[in-house]
Amino acid sequence: MAKLSGLSVSTVSRVINNKPHVSEAKRQRVQEAMDALGYSPLQAARQMRGSGSGNVAVVVPTITNNFFAHLVDSIERTCSKYAYRTLIIQTYGERAGEEEALNLLRMQHADGAILCAIENQWELIRKFTQYGRLVACNEYNEDHEISMICGRQYEGFQKATEYLLGKGHQRIAYCTGAKALVLQPKGLNIDSDRYRGFIETLSKAGKSADPDQMFTRIHTMEDGKRVMKKILNLSLQERPDAVIAGSDEVAAGMVIEGLANGIRIPEDIAILGVDDQPLASCIQIPLTTIRQPIAQEGEYAAKEMIRQLRDGAEDTIRKELDLELVIRQSA
Amino acid sequence: MAKLSGLSVSTVSRVINNKPHVSEAKRQRVQEAMDALGYSPLQAARQMRGSGSGNVAVVVPTITNNFFAHLVDSIERTCSKYAYRTLIIQTYGERAGEEEALNLLRMQHADGAILCAIENQWELIRKFTQYGRLVACNEYNEDHEISMICGRQYEGFQKATEYLLGKGHQRIAYCTGAKALVLQPKGLNIDSDRYRGFIETLSKAGKSADPDQMFTRIHTMEDGKRVMKKILNLSLQERPDAVIAGSDEVAAGMVIEGLANGIRIPEDIAILGVDDQPLASCIQIPLTTIRQPIAQEGEYAAKEMIRQLRDGAEDTIRKELDLELVIRQSA
DNA sequence: TTGTACGCGTTATCAA
DNA sequence: TTGATAACGCGTACAA
Numbered sequence: 001m002a003k004l005s006g007l008s009v010s011t012v013s014r015v016i017n018n019k020p021h022v023s024e025a026k027r028q029r030v031q032e033a034m035d036a037l038g039y040s041p042l043q044a045a046r047q048m049r050g051s052g053s054g055n056v057a058v059v060v061p062t063i064t065n066n067f068f069a070h071l072v073d074s075i076e077r078t079c080s081k082y083a084y085r086t087l088i089i090q091t092y093g094e095r096a097g098e099e100e101a102l103n104l105l106r107m108q109h110a111d112g113a114i115l116c117a118i119e120n121q122w123e124l125i126r127k128f129t130q131y132g133r134l135v136a137c138n139e140y141n142e143d144h145e146i147s148m149i150c151g152r153q154y155e156g157f158q159k160a161t162e163y164l165l166g167k168g169h170q171r172i173a174y175c176t177g178a179k180a181l182v183l184q185p186k187g188l189n190i191d192s193d194r195y196r197g198f199i200e201t202l203s204k205a206g207k208s209a210d211p212d213q214m215f216t217r218i219h220t221m222e223d224g225k226r227v228m229k230k231i232l233n234l235s236l237q238e239r240p241d242a243v244i245a246g247s248d249e250v251a252a253g254m255v256i257e258g259l260a261n262g263i264r265i266p267e268d269i270a271i272l273g274v275d276d277q278p279l280a281s282c283i284q285i286p287l288t289t290i291r292q293p294i295a296q297e298g299e300y301a302a303k304e305m306i307r308q309l310r311d312g313a314e315d316t317i318r319k320e321l322d323l324e325l326v327i328r329q330s331a
Numbered sequence: 332m333a334k335l336s337g338l339s340v341s342t343v344s345r346v347i348n349n350k351p352h353v354s355e356a357k358r359q360r361v362q363e364a365m366d367a368l369g370y371s372p373l374q375a376a377r378q379m380r381g382s383g384s385g386n387v388a389v390v391v392p393t394i395t396n397n398f399f400a401h402l403v404d405s406i407e408r409t410c411s412k413y414a415y416r417t418l419i420i421q422t423y424g425e426r427a428g429e430e431e432a433l434n435l436l437r438m439q440h441a442d443g444a445i446l447c448a449i450e451n452q453w454e455l456i457r458k459f460t461q462y463g464r465l466v467a468c469n470e471y472n473e474d475h476e477i478s479m480i481c482g483r484q485y486e487g488f489q490k491a492t493e494y495l496l497g498k499g500h501q502r503i504a505y506c507t508g509a510k511a512l513v514l515q516p517k518g519l520n521i522d523s524d525r526y527r528g529f530i531e532t533l534s535k536a537g538k539s540a541d542p543d544q545m546f547t548r549i550h551t552m553e554d555g556k557r558v559m560k561k562i563l564n565l566s567l568q569e570r571p572d573a574v575i576a577g578s579d580e581v582a583a584g585m586v587i588e589g590l591a592n593g594i595r596i597p598e599d600i601a602i603l604g605v606d607d608q609p610l611a612s613c614i615q616i617p618l619t620t621i622r623q624p625i626a627q628e629g630e631y632a633a634k635e636m637i638r639q640l641r642d643g644a645e646d647t648i649r650k651e652l653d654l655e656l657v658i659r660q661s662a
Numbered sequence: 663t664t665g666t667a668c669g670c671g672t673t674a675t676c677a678a
Numbered sequence: 679t680t681g682a683t684a685a686c687g688c689g690t691a692c693a694a
Contacts, residue, residue, distance in 0.1 A: 008681045013673060021679055040438050044378035045671035048686045053375070054440070055418075062404065069400045073393065076419055080431070085440060087386075088407055088419050100411070107371050109385070109416060221613060252613060282552060282583060284615040339665045344689060352663055376687035379670045666693075671686105678681080 006033075016041055052111035056305055057087045059101040061117040066277045067247070067294065071116055071138065074298025082306045084111075095119045105132035112305050115139055133308045137301035138292070142188050147308070147316040149301045153190055156290045156323025157197030157244070160272055163325055164242045165205050169270060173213035173240035174198055175227060175250055180216055198244060213240050224253025231269070232261055241269060242331065248273040248280045248289055255285050255330060270331035276324075286328035293321045337364075347372055383442035387636055388418040390432040392448040397608045398578070398625065402447055402469065405629025413637045415442075426450045436463035443636050446470055464639045468632035469623070473519050478639070478647040480632045484521055487621045487654025488528030488575070491603055494656055495573045496536050500601060504544035504571035505529055506558060506581055511547055529575060541571075549577050555584020562600070563592055572600060573662065579604040579611045579620055586616050586661060601662035607655075617659035624652045 007030060014022045015030040033039070047053055058075050060068040076086040087110055091097030098119040104110040105128050112133035118125070122142055128134070129146065136148035164172055178191035186193055199209055215227050224245060231239060245251035251273030258265055265271055265285045273280055273289035280287040300319050307313045338361060345353045346361040364370070378384055387410050391399040407417040418441055422428030429450040435441040436459050443464035449456070453473055459465070460477065467479035495503055509522035517524060530540055546558050555576060562570060576582035582604030589596055596602055596616045604611055604620035611618040631650050638644045 009672080010674090010681060010683095011679090013671095014680090017673085023679065026680085038437065040434075042379070042439060042671055044375040044384070044439065045686090046673080047375035048373070048379065048671080048688095049673050050686080051673090063394065063407070064397070064400050064404045066395070066397065066400075069395050069397075072419070073395045073421065076394070076421060080420075085418050085435070087416050088403070089411075090404065090407060103371075104416070106369065108373060108375065221609070256613060278552070279610065279613075282587060282610075283613065340688080341665060341690080342663090345664095348689080354663065357664085373687055376670090377689080379672095379687080380689050381670080382689090664694080666691105668689105668691090670688090673685090675684085676682090678679105 047108070052309065053108055054083070055085045055087050055104075055110040056302070056309075057089055057101055057104050057110040057113040059089045059091060059098060059113055059115050059117055061093050062090050063088065065249075066279065067275050067292070068116060070294045071298045074295045075114060075137075075302045078299050078302035079306070082302075082310065084306065084309070089113075091117050091119055093117070093119065099124070102128040102131075108132075111309050114301050114305055116301075133305060135301050135305045135308075138190070138297055140188055140190050140193075144316065144318065147304050147318065149297050149304065149319045150190065150321070151292050151297065151323045152320050153193040153323070154186055154197040156325070157194045158201045159323070159325050160244060160290050161198050161201040163327075164244075164270065164272065164331065165201070165207075167242075167266075167270065167331070169242035170207075171210060171213070171238075171240040171242070172198075172202070173215070173227075173231065173243040174209060175215045175218040175224075175243065175246045177219045177246045178216055181214055210240075212238075218246050218250050221249045221253035221256075224250035225257040226253075228254040228257035228261075232258075232263070239269075242266075242272065243269060244272045244274075246274060248275045248277040248287055251287050251289065251330065252279055252283050255283055255287070259284060266329065266331050272331040276326050280326075281328065285330045288328045288331040289326050291324040291326045293323070296321055378439070383640065384439055385414070386416045386418050386435075386441040387633070387640075388420055388432055388435050388441040388444040390420045390422060390429060390444055390446050390448055392424050393421050394419065396580075397610065398606050398623070399447060401625045402629045405626045406445060406468075406633045409630050409633035410637070413633075413641065415637065415640070420444075422448050422450055424448070424450065430455070433459040433462075439463075442640050445632050445636055447632075464636060466632050466636045466639075469521070469628055471519055471521050471524075475647065475649065478635045478649065480628050480635065480650045481521065481652070482623050482628065482654045483651050484524040484654070485517055485528040487656070488525045489532045490654070490656050491575060491621050492529050492532040494658075495575075495601065495603065495662065496532070496538075498573075498601065498662070500573035501538075502541060502544070502571040502573070503529075503533070504546070504558075504562065504574040505540060506546045506549040506555075506574065506577045508550045508577045509547055512545055543569075544571050549581050552580045552584035552587075555581035556588040557584075559585040559588035559592075563589075563594070570600075573597075573603065574600060575603045575605075577605060579606045579608040579618055582618050582620065582661065583610055583614050586614055586618070590615060597660065597662050603662040607657050611657075612659065616661045619659045619662035620657050622655040622657045624654070627652055 012030050015027050056079050063069050079086045089101040114135045114137050116137045118139045134146040138150055141148050182192050184192040251271050254271050273287040276289045276291035280289050343361050346358050389406050394400050410417045420432040445466045445468050447468045449470045465477040472479050513523050515523040582602050585602050604618040607620045607622035611620050
């Protein structure tokens with residue numbers, strides 16, 4: 001035993017774990033020895049005895065996206081507060097990346113994974129629940145088999161659409177990062193909920209969306225510029241007078257490209273972002289945007305993970321947070 | 332033994348570690364059994380036998396800053412390529428945060444740490460070299476006791492200053508995130524090297540810097556706006572005709588505040604950023620900026636860490652990368 | 663080529 | 679209140 005404080009392993013173990021049945025005198029002696037040797041228990045050995053690794057994996061598409069950077073920040077802050085370390089895994093939108101992350105659970109490098117990007121079918125992901133805890137953050141999980149934290153996308157997009165309609169806009173274009181426009185029952189899919197919030201509000205107002213002005217797979221500022229170019233090629237009759245961009249980055253691209261072509265924003269075309277990234281308030285025309293409560297989402301997700309890990313909670317929760325419409329100039 | 336493939340532990344171990352002295356037949360049988368059971372060796376047990384944790388800690392002030400997000404991205408990419416996991420630690424500019432990270436080494440949660448933000452004195456940090464490998468990334472280390480990867484700050488700022496002087500600017504203001512303007516011998520401190528590159532180029536041209544127009548502790552876009560306000564309060568005689576901002580964020584703040592006050596950029600005041608963040612090219616007046624080779628820095632730092640960890644390299648290296656002046660509109 | 667036995671640091675159990 | 683001992687999964691020295 002490396003703890004040559006002159007006492008037995010069990011006494012030392014009891015002191016470390018604050019267990020009873022140790023005299024104050026011995027407790028002192030052990031403490032002193034620990035301080036003197038700069039000793040600290042080895043997690044690896046503990047893990048072999050059944051306690052976990054103390055690591056939480058957080059899975060995001062990429063951390064260079066400001067939205068996810070803030071999410072990771074919030075998760076890391078919370079985990080570290082509860083003495084859990086944060087392992088970061090980027091998927092880059094690839095299924096393989098996500099599988100790699102899930103394998104961390106199987107290999108017991110992490111006790112749980114917070115999924116902020118779901119690439120694979122639930123079929124595949126489910127298999128890994130036997131190895132560790134999973135929490136979905138800013139993502140839905142169809143079968144409600146794992147806890148999830150997300151924003152009320154439907155209501156947020158509803159609010160935004162109502163706002164645009166209230167401003168008198170007639171033809172509203174729609175951009176999304178999704179690969180296709182899908183409509184599933186509410187609460188199953190984040191993209192579907194957003195689209196549903198938009199399109200159902202439109203129909204309630206007796207309007208409908210023009211299929212030619214629904215753009216999919218739109219992610220970056222460059223994508224936004226491209227879409228704006230397409231829009232500007234349309235005749236004035238066809239041209240939308242408002243756009244719900246899929247993110248602030250896309251919105252920023254559209255604003256920049258629009259201004260460069262002499263379009264007035266919001267007078268000619270109103271542009272509405274999503275996320276409320278720092279970028280949103282600092283471009284030429286500050287963005288009106290649907291604010292996602294990123295910090296809260298991350299904190300709740302991390303706390304839920306810790307609840308399951310540390311407190312051994314077996315039940316799953318579903319926490320929904322309100323989105324807020326932040327009104328600036330672009331719409 | 333959990334490996335109930337019907338063979339002995341050592342045979343299994345030999346297969347797992349690709350060691351010789353195993354017949355092809357047995358090797359096959361073990362492989363099959365492993366696949367069938369979805370078995371994978373437990374790192375925790377290996378660690379007890381002396382191999383490391385397989386984790387690399389990466390220490391940044393905050394990941395929400397785009398610069399560091401890209402650095403972490405690049406490091407994580409590289410580490411994962413070599414089967415190392417990336418633990419993220421944010422210091423928020425606090426010494427305590429850095430110590431916490433270094434303690435990961437002591438507790439053997441990580442085999443090494445890549446320091447992208449050095450908060451404490453080297454005196455303190457040195458103590459932790461006994462517990463694991465350290466690599467400084469985008470930071471200098473005074474005593475050259477650990478490997479470091481960084482940009483040639485002096486030359487970069489020299490180039491930028493020469494550029495501004497070449498444009499005929501007479502009074503150049505200077506912003507830095509550092510707590511004070513320090514001048515140390517070249518190669519010891521990143522802030523000092525930058526400042527030296529600026530000020531020495533100035534003197535070579537027979538000019539000097541106005542102490543009243545050297546701003547310290549300038550980090551954020553808000554800080555940039557504040558500095559611009561101060562500058563606009565000066566009389567036209569005193570007012571600088573160019574500014575080297577400490578970062579693109581600061582530069583962006585200055586551009587926005589300047590434009591809002593009717594200043595023409597770069598005609599009235601030229602503004603030069605640092606980093607070349609995505610932000611730089613998308614604000615109203617695209618930023619001329621000193622580009623840091625972030626992706627390369629991160630990759631080199633990670634590779635150096637792996638060289639030390641996996642290959643057991645004991646020597647330290649010092650890799651310096653060129654900074655590039657990206658010329659857009661703001662200067 | 664193959665298998666056995668031991669020890670790494672920790673916790674749980676049981677005996678003193 | 680204490681301490682001795684077994685067990686976790688792995689790698690390795692050594693024996694077969």
